[in-house]
Amino acid sequence: DVVMTQSPLSLPVTLGQPASISCRSSQSLVYSDGNTYLSWFHQRPGQSPRRLIYKLSNRDSGVPDRFSGSGSGTDFTLKISSVEAEDVGVYYCMQGSHWPYTFGQGTKLEIK
Amino acid sequence: EVQVVESGGGVVQPGGSLRLSCATSGFTFSDYNMHWVRQAPGKGLEGVALISRDDSGAAYADSVKGRFTISRDNSRNSLYLQMNSLRTEDSALYYCAKDKIGSIDYWGQGTRVTVSS
Numbered sequence: 001d002v003v004m005t006q007s008p009l010s011l012p013v014t015l016g017q018p019a020s021i022s023c024r025s026s027q028s029l030v031y032s033d034g035n036t037y038l039s040w041f042h043q044r045p046g047q048s049p050r051r052l053i054y055k056l057s058n059r060d061s062g063v064p065d066r067f068s069g070s071g072s073g074t075d076f077t078l079k080i081s082s083v084e085a086e087d088v089g090v091y092y093c094m095q096g097s098h099w100p101y102t103f104g105q106g107t108k109l110e111i112k
Numbered sequence: 113e114v115q116v117v118e119s120g121g122g123v124v125q126p127g128g129s130l131r132l133s134c135a136t137s138g139f140t141f142s143d144y145n146m147h148w149v150r151q152a153p154g155k156g157l158e159g160v161a162l163i164s165r166d167d168s169g170a171a172y173a174d175s176v177k178g179r180f181t182i183s184r185d186n187s188r189n190s191l192y193l194q195m196n197s198l199r200t201e202d203s204a205l206y207y208c209a210k211d212k213i214g215s216i217d218y219w220g221q222g223t224r225v226t227v228s229s
Contacts, residue, residue: 001173001174031214035214037213037214037215039214039215039216041157041216043157048207048219048220048221048222049157049207049219050219051215051216051217054212054214054215054217055213055214055215060217090156092156092157094157094159094215094216096211096213096214096215096216097214099162099169099171100159100161100162100171100172100173101147101159101162101216102159103149103156103157103158103159104156105156106156106157
């Protein structure tokens with residue numbers, strides 16, 4: 001199975017400052033159709049995960065444009081341009097290019 | 113509106129069995145692959161199993177291979193997870209989730225499974 005490795009695992013951020021989360025895969029996530037099936041999810045305590053980004057860099061409907069996804073091959077990044085209080089929680093990357101889909105360990109974002 | 117509702121969780125002894133169900137509505141169930149994803153208390157997300165839209169293929173996490181079986185009934189818009197030989201480390205919140213082209217776009221609220229003597 002593809003191993004997804006996130007860093008950092010804990011991310012204290014000051015309100016209004018940028019934040020960045022890295023995700024690396026043990027194999028290339030470029031699928032045979034040329035797409036890269038890398039998604040990012042956000043989970044608040046007691047809630048189900050919510051998808052933010054799919055297919056590397058596409059934002060879901062209703063996701064603020066301060067969230068952006070980028071990367072290629074095996075290295076990927078989620079960036080928040082200016083952290084707001086509602087952004088606290090755990091962020092997960094997930095690959096969908098190889099069966100079974102696999103998740104990173106999660107990065108806990110907190111406000112300093 | 114897409115709805116995904118899990119049921120069947122509970123407390124079971126080690127070595128026991130449990131069958132989870134997931135009822136769906138609001139989309140054409142037979143058009144989509146489906147997933148079971150779990151989350152142990154205080155831990156991260158783990159993909160448990162996924163099944164193709166037409167039931168022609170399935171894949172499992174190494175941790176459950178040979179013990180869990182995913183299935184679906186497209187006539188009932190329902191997904192299932194048969195869990196046998198349960199271990200304490202299988203205790204978790206089990207989510208049913210809808211696939212969309214290499215990703216997951218909808219999640220249920222989860223059903224809790226506790227394996228304990």
